[in-house]
Amino acid sequence: MKVGVLFSTSTGNCETVGGYIVQAAKAAGLDVDDLKEVSEAREIEKYSGLIVGAPTWNTGADSERSGTSWDEWLYSDLPSLNLKDKKVAVFGVGDQISYGDNFCDAAGELYDQFLKAGCKMLGFTSTDGYDHDDSKALLPDGRFCGLMLDEDNQSEESEGRANKWIEQLKGEGLFA
Numbered sequence: 001m002k003v004g005v006l007f008s009t010s011t012g013n014c015e016t017v018g019g020y021i022v023q024a025a026k027a028a029g030l031d032v033d034d035l036k037e038v039s040e041a042r043e044i045e046k047y048s049g050l051i052v053g054a055p056t057w058n059t060g061a062d063s064e065r066s067g068t069s070w071d072e073w074l075y076s077d078l079p080s081l082n083l084k085d086k087k088v089a090v091f092g093v094g095d096q097i098s099y100g101d102n103f104c105d106a107a108g109e110l111y112d113q114f115l116k117a118g119c120k121m122l123g124f125t126s127t128d129g130y131d132h133d134d135s136k137a138l139l140p141d142g143r144f145c146g147l148m149l150d151e152d153n154q155s156e157e158s159e160g161r162a163n164k165w166i167e168q169l170k171g172e173g174l175f176a
């Protein structure tokens, strides 16, 4: 029962950081499948858990914030899948300096839609070390709803953040 890691991208950053996440899980000996583009992923229900990631391109939009294939997938494919009680963790890539009022907003949309599908959401993180003003990826308690990465301004942090997050997800039972 593997964990699947699904992403989508416009310019490749989400694929890069998704690669760090898969690499970190494999290095820790965890049962994880290879990285997959969401629109090409099949039999998603078979995974024991999911890690899902998106960039943000549609700045300030209420929905379809990623500007990638997630936008259609979330509203056409996801509602037809049975993912009830599936453990899911979200990651996002964004730019906290140029888009500081909307940092990683699409990650918040992934969180909301998977939660609505009945999934058990894991992997919340602190905002310490980030410099944004606002984000739709924030939970009411002030934490991010997953792992946020910034390849435009803090790319040197991404691998370390991915490693630490995988340890956290292991502790939270995503790979159990």
Ligand SMILES: Cc1cc2nc3c(=O)[nH]c(=O)nc-3n(C[C@H](O)[C@H](O)[C@H](O)COP(=O)(O)O)c2cc1C
Residues within 6 Å of the ligand: 008, 009, 010, 011, 012, 013, 014, 015, 055, 056, 057, 058, 059, 060, 093, 094, 095, 096, 099, 102, 103, 104, 105, 151, 152
């Ligand atoms: C036109 C444009 C709009 C963007 N809007 C946002 C945004 O609202 N929030 C954010 O965090 N990043 C925003 N970004 C930054 C991208 O999300 C960031 O560069 C990301 O790493 C791209 O990921 P990708 O290469 O996987 O597509 C924007 C970038 C551009 C060029």
